[in-house]
Amino acid sequence: xxxxxxxxxxxxxxxxxxxEPLNMEWAQQYLGQRGLATKYFISEVDPKVDPLSxxxxxxxxxxxxxxxxxxxxxxxxVITKGALTGAIACSNSGGYFGAELKFxxxxxxxxxxxxxxxxxxxxxxxxxxxxxxAHLWGKTVWQTEEIIKxxxxxxxTRVCSIGRAGxxxxxxxxxxxxxxxxxxxxxxxxxxxxxxLKAVAVRGTQGVSIMKDAKAFMSAATxxxxxxxxxxxxxQGLPTYGTQVLMxxxxxxxxxxxxxxxxxxxxxxxxxxxxxxxxxxPSDGKSHLVTNAACFGCTIACGRISRIDETHFSVVxxxxxxxxxxGLEYEAAWALGAANGVGDLxxxxxxxxxCNEDGFDPISFGATVGAAMELxxxxxxxxxxxxxxAPFGSAKALCDLAQMTARGxxxxxELGLGSARLCEKYGKPELSMGVKKQEFxxxxxxxxQGMGLAYATSNRGAxxxxxxxxxxxxxxxxxxxxxxxTEGKADLVKAFQDATAVFDSAGVCIFTTFAWTLADLxxxxxxxxxxxxxxxxxxxxxxxxxxxxxxxxxxxxxxxxDDDLPPRLKTEPVxxxxxxxxxxxxxxxxxxxYQARGxxxxxxxxxxxLKRLGL
Amino acid sequence: xxxxxxxxxxxCTGCLQCEMACSYENYGVFNIAKSRIKIFNFEHAGRMVPxxxxxxxxxxxxxxxxxxxxxVDAATGAKVVNEANCVGCKVCTIACPFGTVNxxxxxxKVQKCDLCGGDPACATAxxxxxxxxxxxxxxxxxxxxxxxxxxDNATRASA
Numbered sequence: 001x002x003x004x005x006x007x008x009x010x011x012x013x014x015x016x017x018x019x020e021p022l023n024m025e026w027a028q029q030y031l032g033q034r035g036l037a038t039k040y041f042i043s044e045v046d047p048k049v050d051p052l053s054x055x056x057x058x059x060x061x062x063x064x065x066x067x068x069x070x071x072x073x074x075x076x077x078v079i080t081k082g083a084l085t086g087a088i089a090c091s092n093s094g095g096y097f098g099a100e101l102k103f104x105x106x107x108x109x110x111x112x113x114x115x116x117x118x119x120x121x122x123x124x125x126x127x128x129x130x131x132x133x134a135h136l137w138g139k140t141v142w143q144t145e146e147i148i149k150x151x152x153x154x155x156x157t158r159v160c161s162i163g164r165a166g167x168x169x170x171x172x173x174x175x176x177x178x179x180x181x182x183x184x185x186x187x188x189x190x191x192x193x194x195x196x197l198k199a200v201a202v203r204g205t206q207g208v209s210i211m212k213d214a215k216a217f218m219s220a221a222t223x224x225x226x227x228x229x230x231x232x233x234x235x236q237g238l239p240t241y242g243t244q245v246l247m248x249x250x251x252x253x254x255x256x257x258x259x260x261x262x263x264x265x266x267x268x269x270x271x272x273x274x275x276x277x278x279x280x281x282p283s284d285g286k287s288h289l290v291t292n293a294a295c296f297g298c299t300i301a302c303g304r305i306s307r308i309d310e311t312h313f314s315v316v317x318x319x320x321x322x323x324x325x326x327g328l329e330y331e332a333a334w335a336l337g338a339a340n341g342v343g344d345l346x347x348x349x350x351x352x353x354x355c356n357e358d359g360f361d362p363i364s365f366g367a368t369v370g371a372a373m374e375l376x377x378x379x380x381x382x383x384x385x386x387x388x389x390a391p392f393g394s395a396k397a398l399c400d401l402a403q404m405t406a407r408g409x410x411x412x413x414e415l416g417l418g419s420a421r422l423c424e425k426y427g428k429p430e431l432s433m434g435v436k437k438q439e440f441x442x443x444x445x446x447x448x449q450g451m452g453l454a455y456a457t458s459n460r461g462a463x464x465x466x467x468x469x470x471x472x473x474x475x476x477x478x479x480x481x482x483x484x485x486t487e488g489k490a491d492l493v494k495a496f497q498d499a500t501a502v503f504d505s506a507g508v509c510i511f512t513t514f515a516w517t518l519a520d521l522x523x524x525x526x527x528x529x530x531x532x533x534x535x536x537x538x539x540x541x542x543x544x545x546x547x548x549x550x551x552x553x554x555x556x557x558x559x560x561x562d563d564d565l566p567p568r569l570k571t572e573p574v575x576x577x578x579x580x581x582x583x584x585x586x587x588x589x590x591x592x593x594y595q596a597r598g599x600x601x602x603x604x605x606x607x608x609x610l611k612r613l614g615l
Numbered sequence: 616x617x618x619x620x621x622x623x624x625x626x627c628t629g630c631l632q633c634e635m636a637c638s639y640e641n642y643g644v645f646n647i648a649k650s651r652i653k654i655f656n657f658e659h660a661g662r663m664v665p666x667x668x669x670x671x672x673x674x675x676x677x678x679x680x681x682x683x684x685x686x687v688d689a690a691t692g693a694k695v696v697n698e699a700n701c702v703g704c705k706v707c708t709i710a711c712p713f714g715t716v717n718x719x720x721x722x723x724k725v726q727k728c729d730l731c732g733g734d735p736a737c738a739t740a741x742x743x744x745x746x747x748x749x750x751x752x753x754x755x756x757x758x759x760x761x762x763x764x765x766x767d768n769a770t771r772a773s774a
Contacts, residue, residue, distance in 0.1 A: 041772075068645050069740070103646060156648075179658060207646020214643070225742065239628075290661035294630035299742035301628035305661040324661030380666040528632060 002064035002211055002528040003027055004105045007040075008128055010121060012195050013054070013113030016527055017121070017128040022107050028531050029184065029614065032548060033063035034090045035505035037079040037108055040090070042548065044110075047555035051081045051187070052169075052194040054114035060101065060160075060200065063111075063507025064529050067102030067208045071225045072509035074099040074296025076183075081556070083187030083194070084364065084418050085461040086172045088552045089434070091174070091188045092465070092504060093160075094295030094303075095181030097202065104204025119181050120161075120199040122150070125206055132220035133198040140164060140357045140406075141176040144212045148201045161199035162189045163359030168408035169193065170416035172364035172439075178357045180326025181295065186438060186460050189359050191524060217527035224512075224520045225299050231515035233475065234597055238511065239292050240300035243330035244274035246442075246470075253474065253483065254577020255447030257440065259341045259392045260370040261433045262565075264444045264574045268343025272333050276345055277304070280580075283311045290324045291508040300511055304328060314350035314399040327352040331464070334442035335366025340373055340398055347395035351402040358406035364418055367439035371419040371431050372411075380426050386411045418453070436461035436558065444570045447579035448473050451482070451487040453589040456563045457493065460550040465510055467496035477514055484578070487584035490592035498542035505545065543612040547597075547605050551615070560603040563590060617692050619751035620728075620735055624664050626745035628661040629656050637668065640731055651715075651728045652737045665746055667737070668715040668728040670694055679710035684754035687729075692751065695732040701725055716766075 005022045023040075030036040037059040049055045058080040067075040076098025080088030099107070104125050136144050141163040151156050154238055158589040160177035166189035172180040173189030175572050183189075211217055227232040237245045250256045251269035258266040270276060277289040286307065294301035307324045315321045328336075336348040355362040369390075375381040376390045383389050387410050390397040402411025402602050414422055420437035433440050438461025445452030450469035458466040469492050473483035481492060499518055503510050506525060517540055526533040569584045594601065598609030605615075634650035642649050651666035674694045679684040684700035685707060686692070696716075701724040707716045708725060716727040728735075730748075738748040749756070 069632060069639070099631075099647075103648065205646070205648035207648065209644035209646070214639075218639070229742065244735040273655075291663075292628060293661075293663070294628035296631055297635065298630050299632065301630065301743070303628075307661065323659030325658070481770075 002068065002208065003032065004107050004210070006106055008106050008109045008123070010109060010111045010128070010130065011113055012111060012119070012130070012197060013114040014285040015119070015130050017114070017130065019126070028579045029541065030545065031077065031505040031525075031529075031541060032065070032107065033061050033077050033505045033507055034079070034092070034098065034270045034539065035501060037061035038088065038545065038549060039149040040089065040108070040110065041079050042552045045081065047552050048557065051082060051086060051191055053434075054195070056191060056192050058079050058188070058195065059108055060356065062098050062102045062107055065524060066507035067099040068211075068221070068507070068528060069297060070221045070508055070524050070528075071228055071299040072295065072297055072512050073507050074298065075507050075509055076101060077504065078175055078188040079122040080188055080191045082438075082460060083190035085186050085438050086556060087186070087436050087460055087558060088549045089186035089188055089460050090504065091183035091185050092510070093175070093177055093181050093183040094298070094509060095178030096296045096604070097158045097160050097177035097181070098507070099296040100202045100204045102204065103207055104202050105206050109172050109200070111197060111527045114194065115196040115505075118196050118198050120197070120201060122152070123200065123202045123206045125204060136165060137572055138164065140527040142179060144199050145248070146177060148199060149415050152201065152203075154203055157201050159199055159201045161359070162192050163357060164408065165358045165416070166190055166193035168416065170360050170405060170408070171418045171421065172361040174359045174361050176356060176359045177272045182356070182359070182361070184361045185363065185463065204486050211528050212530050213527045213566040217524060218526050220523035223601055224516060224524060227478060227520055228299055228512060228515050233477070233514040234300045234511065235515075236239040238300050240513070241274035242292065242302050242304045244277060244304065244328060244333055247273035248275065248335060249474065250443060252577070253447055254574055255444040256338050256371035257433070257442065257444045257542065258338045259432065260339065260367075261440075261444065261568055262372040262374070263576070264447055264579060265577050266341070266343070269338060271343045272337040272345050272348055277306065277328065281309055283309050288349070295509070298509065300509075302325070302376040302511060308349045308353070309346045312346035312348055312350065313396070319333070321350065325353055326356055331441050332362035332366070335363045335439075336398060337366075339366050339370040341392035342395050342398050343393070344395040349401055350399050356404050356579045358407065363441055364439045365402065365405060365415065367433055368422060369398060371423055371433065372401075372415060373397070374431055375423070375426055375428060378428075380428060422611075433566055433568070434462045435565065438462045438564055442469055444574070444579070445565055445584040446574045446582045447577070448487050449585055449589070450492055452565055452569065452586050453489050453493045453593055454496070456565055456586055456590065457593060459499075459546070459553055466500060468500070468510070469493055469496055469513060470511075471496070475514070478517065484582060486589045489589050490596045493593060494596050497546050500537065501542040501545040502538050505541070529565070540613065544615060546615055547609065547613055550603075550605060554604055558602070560590075563603055617751040618733070618748050619670065619754055620667065620730065620738065621747045621749045621754045621758070623745050623747075624662065626743045627654060627663040627665050629654055630742065632740040632742060633665060633737035634745055636736040636769040640736035641721055649719075651726055665737075666715070668694070670728075670730070671712070675709035675710040675712060676716045679706045681706060688729065688732070691730045691733045694727070695724055695729045696727055698724045708726070
């Protein structure tokens with residue numbers, strides 16, 4: 001069974017919490033987490049709703065494998081209508097919070113309405129209550145966790161919260177748990193802030209005991225762990241180098257977007273890479289990286305724990321940042337580094353710490369700084385407007401702007417809008433590098449053609465985690481495809497998107513898919529979950545989830561025009577490296593993709609498609 | 616051969632697979648709240664440390680128990696709580712210098728590591744080798760090997 005079969009519904013208007021049974025019929029069609037919570041969300045929320053209005057809802061949800069010994073079985077997701085995008089948002093986080101929520105006996109928390117004053121939700125097993133958060137408002141994520149654990153006199157409490165970014169309306173604010181894991185993208189923290197909900201504190205001691213066949217599950221989980229351990233990426237690359245293993249690889253391919261996608265190779269990539277993180281620094285003879293770390297249940301352990309250089313300009317006289325903390329992951333290192341032309345590893349880590357401390361997405365923030373730096377170089381943004389010189393490559397500007405964005409000070413307020421709104425405001429909308437107002441992650445659509453299509457069609461705006469064709473186009477998983485061509489990419493993207501939807505609905509991490517296919521996940525689900533979980537059923541479910549999300553976005557007002565890339569990627573060829581001379585073939589791939597999906601020319605699922613998927 | 620749990624904190628990633636395995640082995644549930652081994656995460660130092668009973672030879676808990684509910688398992692050397700005898704007085708939890716015997720409100724008894732009868736589930740579950748089950752007389756073997764490997768043989772090689 002694996003589900004706790006209980007939903008906690010929190011009415012922030014009236015301050016009430018009540019338990020209701022999980023819809024088990026839906027659980028059979030949508031499994032859990034992303035799929036099931038999205039089903040709840042779209043059944044209850046008007047697609048046209050303003051993301052920041054009390055009528056938007058926010059769901060925190062676990063999967064059936066969350067809180068089990070399945071490797072990486074500690075994930076939870078936040079589903080809402082994204083503040084940044086206005087599209088369906090689903091942000092996934094690791095750490096320990098998700099498992100704790102499950103142990104407390106809840107599959108899902110649905111927040112509705114808006115509290116009149118700041119509150120936080122305190123859960124201890126079956127008991128849930130909203131508590132006053134006046135003393136927490138204005139505090140950082142790190143302070144909030146500490147204060148709650150102290151006041152509950154329970155260091156084993158797990159907390160997720162928003163920082164000042166979420167309170168101040170930074171459009172890409174995150175919800176951060178366990179100090180440095182985050183439901184990071186699309187502005188889910190902004191929605192949480194708009195509801196005056198500061199944090200959720202959970203202590204769960206009930207565990208997960210309701211399994212269909214615990215013995216079969218244990219042997220399936222053990223076999224699947226072996227697959228991860230024996231795989232070069234999940235067994236060696238990720239634990240040793242983290243996701244940062246990609247920095248030099250992607251740069252060599254000429255697919256590392258640099259200086260707001262003006263360039264596709266970064267001359268200082270090496271300085272901000274995994275290799276640089278393990279080298280000894282001249283200043284103190286220590287390496288930047290302290291250790292790798294795992295989230296709950298994870299046998300990969302890609303997480304990075306680093307210590308910033310105490311002598312770096314960003315933290316002299318700030319001992320509060322000298323301890324070990326999370327970072328840098330590849331996406332953050334890219335967005336804070338290459339996207340701005342900043343090659344100072346310690347500066348990137350400082351900005352990353354600020355993102356964690358006050359809860360905002362380093363991808364969107366870094367990319368927005370990149371756009372601002374281009375506007376500065378074009379003379380549209382001036383020193384007077386920004387409050388400092390901000391050319392590409394300025395580590396000082398990056399650090400100061402991170403701090404200003406966290407606190408909602410000066411130009412930091414405008415950076416908090418995200419690149420789409422910022423570039424629009426200054427009359428250069430084409431300079432925002434993203435899709436559906438969400439900034440691109442760390443792969444250039446011109447040098448890895450499939451990613452361009454994955455970005456354009458991602459249901460939550462530009463994102464690498466909705467269809468990570470990098471696995472195939474770069475790493476050869478499950479088969480190697482040529483990153484420079486468009487042929488075959490429509491089917492490839494569809495296959496990745498559908499499979500990812502299943503993994504995101506199970507409670508495990510998408511990084512398992514470097515080694516696992518659905519065939520590795522299926523036996524674990526079949527042993528844990530009541531019902532008949534065949535490969536065919538799971539594959540159909542992934543496609544169903546994708547189409548369900550798409551329908552929500554279509555109803556919210558998105559059209560085929562929104563499945564597009566910025567003109568730069570379609571007209572300005574790559575200048576250097578293996579992809580030299582290429583632009584994105586998105587216009588060729590998109591119609592092929594619609595056809596592969598069974599959608600019409602406007603990107604609307606046909607009647608036959610919906611019928612086939614039971615929608 | 617007597618065996619002993621051996622912990623190398625440098626290898627711990629904080630995944631808690633050991634805690635899950637412990638609760639499943641002893642209670643048939645996946646519940647870290649019932650685990651007899653705990654991982655401590657010293658966040659600001661970047662250190663994760665597994666900690667559990669070391670099975671003291673002169674066990675404080677055993678000596679303190681007024682009802683003789685903690686006995687030595689002759690096969691493994693583990694100090695094992697006999698729940699039928701335990702009256703839940705908690706004196707052992709006070710006596711233990713390391714905090715590794717704890718009271719369980721639900722059962723009214725105390726619990727501690729019993730080495731799973733000689734096949735500790737935590738060691739089997741640990742994906743990184745941070746927890747192993749080794750010859751009790753040679754828990755220092757890996758450390759010795761590491762240092763031995765650093766010994767300079769250059770003089771002999773060049774002679």
